[in-house]
Amino acid sequence: MSEKEVKNMEDIFEARIARDEKIEPKDWMPEKYRQTHIRQISQHAHSEIVGMLPEGNWITRAPSLRRKAALLAKVQDEAGHGLYLYAACETLGITREQMYEQLHTGKAKYSSIFNYPTVTWADIGAIGWLVDGAAIINQVPLCNTSFGPYARAMVRVCKEESFHQRQGFEIMLTLCNGSSEQKAMAQDALNRWWWPSLMMFGPTDAESVHTEQSMKWKLKRKTNDELRQQFIDQTVPQADILGLSIPDPDLKWNEKEGHYDFGAIDWDEFWQVVKGHGPCNKERMDARVSAWENGTWVRDAAMAHAEKKEMKNRKAG
Amino acid sequence: MANTDLYNYILGIADNSLILGQRLGELCGHGPNLETDIALTNISLDLIGQTRSYYQYAASFSEEYKTEDDIAFLRLEREYRNVLLVEQPNTHFGFVIGRQYLFDVYHYMLMDELQNTKDDTLQAIARKCIKEVSYHKRFSGDWLKRLGDGTEESHQKMQEAINGLWRFTNELFELTESEDAMIKAGIGVDVSKMKEHYYAEVSLLLNEATLQVPERKNFTSGGKKGTHTEHFGYILSELQYMQRTFPNMTW
Numbered sequence: 001m002s003e004k005e006v007k008n009m010e011d012i013f014e015a016r017i018a019r020d021e022k023i024e025p026k027d028w029m030p031e032k033y034r035q036t037h038i039r040q041i042s043q044h045a046h047s048e049i050v051g052m053l054p055e056g057n058w059i060t061r062a063p064s065l066r067r068k069a070a071l072l073a074k075v076q077d078e079a080g081h082g083l084y085l086y087a088a089c090e091t092l093g094i095t096r097e098q099m100y101e102q103l104h105t106g107k108a109k110y111s112s113i114f115n116y117p118t119v120t121w122a123d124i125g126a127i128g129w130l131v132d133g134a135a136i137i138n139q140v141p142l143c144n145t146s147f148g149p150y151a152r153a154m155v156r157v158c159k160e161e162s163f164h165q166r167q168g169f170e171i172m173l174t175l176c177n178g179s180s181e182q183k184a185m186a187q188d189a190l191n192r193w194w195w196p197s198l199m200m201f202g203p204t205d206a207e208s209v210h211t212e213q214s215m216k217w218k219l220k221r222k223t224n225d226e227l228r229q230q231f232i233d234q235t236v237p238q239a240d241i242l243g244l245s246i247p248d249p250d251l252k253w254n255e256k257e258g259h260y261d262f263g264a265i266d267w268d269e270f271w272q273v274v275k276g277h278g279p280c281n282k283e284r285m286d287a288r289v290s291a292w293e294n295g296t297w298v299r300d301a302a303m304a305h306a307e308k309k310e311m312k313n314r315k316a317g
Numbered sequence: 318m319a320n321t322d323l324y325n326y327i328l329g330i331a332d333n334s335l336i337l338g339q340r341l342g343e344l345c346g347h348g349p350n351l352e353t354d355i356a357l358t359n360i361s362l363d364l365i366g367q368t369r370s371y372y373q374y375a376a377s378f379s380e381e382y383k384t385e386d387d388i389a390f391l392r393l394e395r396e397y398r399n400v401l402l403v404e405q406p407n408t409h410f411g412f413v414i415g416r417q418y419l420f421d422v423y424h425y426m427l428m429d430e431l432q433n434t435k436d437d438t439l440q441a442i443a444r445k446c447i448k449e450v451s452y453h454k455r456f457s458g459d460w461l462k463r464l465g466d467g468t469e470e471s472h473q474k475m476q477e478a479i480n481g482l483w484r485f486t487n488e489l490f491e492l493t494e495s496e497d498a499m500i501k502a503g504i505g506v507d508v509s510k511m512k513e514h515y516y517a518e519v520s521l522l523l524n525e526a527t528l529q530v531p532e533r534k535n536f537t538s539g540g541k542k543g544t545h546t547e548h549f550g551y552i553l554s555e556l557q558y559m560q561r562t563f564p565n566m567t568w
Contacts, residue, residue, distance in 0.1 A: 052346035052354075059342040059361075063559035063568035064386045065369050068342070072362040075345050079355045086351070121559060121568070171568075179566055287347065295349025297474065298410045301467025308466065 017217060022148035025091035033217060036210070037147050038092050039108075040219060042099045045085035046110035048078045050103075050284050054118040055127060063121055070167060071124065077160045084156070088149035104289050106276065113196050115278030122175055122182075122189035128168015130190075130197040130235065136161045137231050138201065141221035169238065176242045183243075190239065191247045198262075199270045201228040207267075232260050324375050325398065325495035326505055327439070328388070329541060330427070331371030332399035335389060337420060338364030339556055340407060349410055356456055357413070363449040370442045390560035394550055395543040398493075402485035404540065404549050408478070411464055411471070415478035418457035422518055423489045423511070425450045430506040439504065458522055465526025476528050483531040488538035490515070 001009070009028050016023065023029055052075050059075065062068035086096045102108035113131050118124065139161065142154040175186040202208055202224040214220035222230075232251075239246050250263030272278065341361035348354030372385035382388045402420055407413050428450050431443035464475040490512040492500075499505025520530045539545065559568070 049346075049351070056346040059345050060339060060555040061558045063563075063566075065365060065372070065389050067568055069362060069365045069369065072342060072345065072358055072365065076355055076358040076362065079346075079351055079358065083351050083355065174568060178568075179563070181563060182566060291347045291349070294347075295410070297468065297470050298349035298353070298464070301471030302463050303467075304471075305463040305467040 017146045020144075020218075021146075022151065023146050024148045032213075034092050036213065036217070036219065037150065038089060038094050040214075041085055041089040041092075041147075041150055042094070042102065043109050043111075045082045045089060045099065046103045046108055047114065048082035048085060050110045050114045050288060052078050052082075053284055053287050054114055054116070054280070055124060057118050058121060058124050061121070062124075067124075067171070074128070074164055074167065077164065081153075081157045081160070084153045085150075088147075088153045091149050100292060104285070104292065106285070109274070111200060112270070112273040112278060113200050115273050115281045115284060116192070116196050117280050119192075120185050120189060122172070122185040123193070125168050125171030125175060125186065126189035126193040128164050129172050129238070130168075130193050131200065132161050132165040132168055133235060134197050134200040134231050136165055137227050137234070142219075144218065144221070146218045169242075172242055172244075176244065186242065187244050190244050194247050195265065195269075196273075198228055198232070198265055199273075201225075201231065203267070203270070229259055232262055236260055320378055322495040322498040322502075323436075323504065324379055325493070326499040327371050327375045329398040329493060329495065330431075331368050331375070332397050333403050333420070333424070334364040334371070335368040336397070336399040336552060337403040337416075338362075338368060339552060340403065340405075340416075341413075344407055344413065353410075353460075360417070360453050360456065363453070367442070367446050367449070370445070374438045374442070386560065390557045394545060394553055397540075397543060397545065397549070397553075399540050399545075400485065400488045401538060401540040401546055402482065402488065404546060404552060405482060405485065406548055408481075409474060411474040411478035412481065414457055414460045414464060415475065415482050417453065418461045418522070419479075419482055419486055419519065420489075421450060421454035421457050422515055423486075423508075425454050426511045426515060427506055427508060430511070434506070435503040461522060461528075462526045465523070465528040472527065475526070479523065479528055480531055484535055484537050486515075486519075487512075487533070487536035488541060491538055491541060493541050 010030055013023075013029060013033075023033075055071065055075050055078070059068065059071055062071050086099060089099065090096060099108065103110065113134075118127070136158060139154055139158050143151055143158060145151045145154070172186050172189075175182040205211060205223045205225045208224050211220060211223055215223075236246060236251065248263045250261065252261055254261045273281065276282075338361045341357050341364070344354070345358045345361070346354065348357060368389065369385050372388045376382055376384050376388055379388070382391065402416060405412065405416055425447070428443045428447040432440060432447065434440050434443065461475065464471040466472070490509050492507070492509050496505050496508070500507045516533065523530050
């Protein structure tokens, strides 16, 4: 294609996005659009898969059968999200194996929140309430994003995430209505998960390198700071219902702005974790890599068996 | 008929689901690929769901334990009635599949027969369970064939697992006193009668998977009478951790 033709295609493409039309896998798209989507969707899929680990950590120790079943179902949902996000991403011309390779070598990122440990049962409540709560705010706008397979996957993901968020809040509520030990456990979990949850919205707008282009492609509808503010405004009253204190002495309602003002986020910590030096980065990657490596013989066997079966069928046919 | 026999009979079935569900729960997030990870978690979820139905029923007339959670979390090791097979560790994926298949074939036969019980609640549970168990059996049987008749390495690993687990299979068909009493009452299933059918079905699939069928000797048992393997205490220490650390609380 000549430069002029490419420019022409790009104009048509941008006009389609402006009209809110969905872009489908076989449609022409600029290479940068394709690469940006591979980056974001695979990162999202990886987050689901790595996110199974901190929660999976409590399946065998869940305090009641009802909680055990709910947690199993929840972690299974996360795996399902990973599955259809990987599938959506594959339509852009990358295989699941390539995406795993990028994850295992550190080339692809996943949400840093999962590099924090789940040390008590209350962490399972806090993850549902705060982490899934933040994820929903990040993800609801993606139901209308321009790339069709991603938008459709997100409709289902958001429905399930919303259920998880309510479930997490309900765990917290049960703890807060329980014994003093249970309430202390809930407060401790909030103390540890609050700031990392705020970091889930990414760097401030001034520092975010991808925001402008992503807004143009409707891969983002609101900026990081807008979404973070929305999360805080929504979550503080929920903490009040629980009777828990948000661990931020600077948090106060700003009547004039109609928002909560909040304290400074420790961005050094954020970047440390992003760069691989969080409390559990190594454990998460080790777990993923060893699951993959220990599973090689199983995947090989499945392939070999399928080939044998096909050969037999061919002979018979 | 004493309620104790019915209670013990229900637990004899339910504890298998609990302990196998617990074992599978350990694997969540660590499967060889996403699809098997989801499937095994799903089987675990089914088994825990079944456990809840049985324990709720047992708790409804138990004098000692008032809730499903009391039964699940507050018993002593010697009071769990599950067979030794389901408590065996997730040594590798071949053991996971082997354990599952060897249990699923039995479980399916049991649920199939239990649908004819005189006990309405057990009948209702069996009718729900059989749909789930038929899927479990298909999943584990398919994987057993893939691994047995896959690569040389997978064949060897699958054979190792079958050989290792085989000695626990005969216990499935041993009758306890409570089972005897429940069979006489028209409530329980006479599992001892399913034995030949079981070994025939399992042998057929092992042959199809190009695996050797081990000899039917040197069996071991004890779980149904509450004498477990050394693995069991560790399973309980995780399972009961919260309830033991924070007694009498609502979660």
